[in-house]
Amino acid sequence: ETGVTxxxxxxxxxxxxxxxxxxxxxxxxxxxxxxxxxxxQGPQFxxxxxxxxxxxxxxxxxxFSGLQFPNYSSELNVNALELDDSALYxxxxxxxxxxxxxGPGTRLTVT
Amino acid sequence: SQQGEEDxxxxxxxxxxxxxxxxxYKTSINNLQWYRQNSGRGLVHLILIRSNERxxxxxxxxxxxxxxxxxxxxxxxxxxxxxTASYFCAxxxxxxQKLVFGQGTRLTINP
Numbered sequence: 382e383t384g385v386t387x388x389x390x391x392x393x394x395x396x397x398x399x400x401x402x403x404x405x406x407x408x409x410x411x412x413x414x415x416x417x418x419x420x421x422q423g424p425q426f427x428x429x430x431x432x433x434x435x436x437x438x439x440x441x442x443x444x445f446s447g448l449q450f451p452n453y454s455s456e457l458n459v460n461a462l463e464l465d466d467s468a469l470y471x472x473x474x475x476x477x478x479x480x481x482x483x484g485p486g487t488r489l490t491v492t
Numbered sequence: 493s494q495q496g497e498e499d500x501x502x503x504x505x506x507x508x509x510x511x512x513x514x515x516x517y518k519t520s521i522n523n524l525q526w527y528r529q530n531s532g533r534g535l536v537h538l539i540l541i542r543s544n545e546r547x548x549x550x551x552x553x554x555x556x557x558x559x560x561x562x563x564x565x566x567x568x569x570x571x572x573x574x575x576t577a578s579y580f581c582a583x584x585x586x587x588x589q590k591l592v593f594g595q596g597t598r599l600t601i602n603p
Contacts, residue, residue, distance in 0.1 A: 385534075412589055423580050423593030424535070437590050469532055475589045478540070479523055485534040 384408060385474050385484035393490045394462050402457045402487045404472035410482070412436070412475040413455040415447060418486070419468045430455055459489075467491045497594055498581060504600040511568040513597040515581030516561075522584050524557055525591070526566050529578045538566070538579075571601045 384407035394400050406413050412431045416424035426439040430449035444460040453474070459466055467490050473481040499514045515524070523542045527535040539555045541548045541564070548555045554567040568575055578598050582591040 414589065414591070416591075416593075418532075420532075423582075423595050424591070426586055426590050426592065429590055437587055439586070439590070471534060473535075473591075479584070479589060480525065480537055480540050481589060481591060482537060483527075483535040486532075488532070 385472065385482050387470075387472055387484035387487050389487060390485070391488045391490075393492065396462055396464060396491055398462050399458065399460045400462060400489060402459075402470050402472075402489070404455045404457070404474075404484055406453045406455070406472075406474035407476075407482050410474035410476060411453050413449060413453065414473045414475070414481065415455070415457045416471045416473065417441070417466075417468045418471060419465075424471055427457070462491045464491050498579070498597045500597060501595065502598045502600070504602060505571060507571060507573055507601050507603050509571055511571050511575070511599055511601075513566045513579050513599070515564045515566070515594055517564075517581075517583050517585065517592075517594075518562065519583075519585045521559075522588075524564050524584075525582045526553075526555060526564075527580045527582060529580065529596070530576075535580065568599075573601050573603050575599060576601045 386405045414429040415427040418424040428438040433449045448456045469486045471486045473483045525540045526538040552569045557564045578596045580596045582593045585592045
């Protein structure tokens with residue numbers, strides 16, 4: 382158990398819809414990162430939040446957006462869902478020693 | 493795109509044998525981390541090795557890092573059925589705590 386939780390566990394959406402995924406960081410961690418993992422691939426960095434500000438972004442379009450709250454929990458929002466957005470979405474909170482601790486992920490299926 | 497490449501992509505060995513997985517990367521790094529993932533679930537942090545370290549141990553795990561060759565290896569000794577999982581290396585090539593993952597090695601331990 383890493384102390385990082387994500388909700389929901391599974392989600393099915395229709396193409397064109399919007400989705401919000403949630404992440405609760407491990408206590409004491411003020412940095413949260415989001416990753417997308419397609420089937421059979423390694424995770425790809427979406428973006429990172431540090432003290433409620435976006436602190437770096439990977440190669441993802443603007444329809445992927447996020448928020449971090451004062452308690453360091455976080456949301457990932459995806460608008461105008463596409464079939465290729467089907468993936469496991471992972472959030473990770475970071476320790477001061479650079480180790481990242483991942484949540485169990487949210488499996489998103491877009492039909 | 494993935495920065496790292498793991499080798500082999502898949503490995504199947506008998507319980508009790510040692511398993512070695514390799515990871516190569518392309519750019520300078522400050523640290524490299526190894527993760528385990530069971531059946532498409534969350535990633536479990538195994539070891540972080542910094543660029544000024546050459547070898548690190550944790551229980552049955554041994555990680556080496558050769559920055560001149562831009563490569564790392566993960567050795568699991570005396571393998572167990574419970575070690576069956578996918579193993580990923582990740583570097584901070586994307587920036588502090590913005591991990592860049594390889595494609596992973598799928599390890600199967602046969603009883």
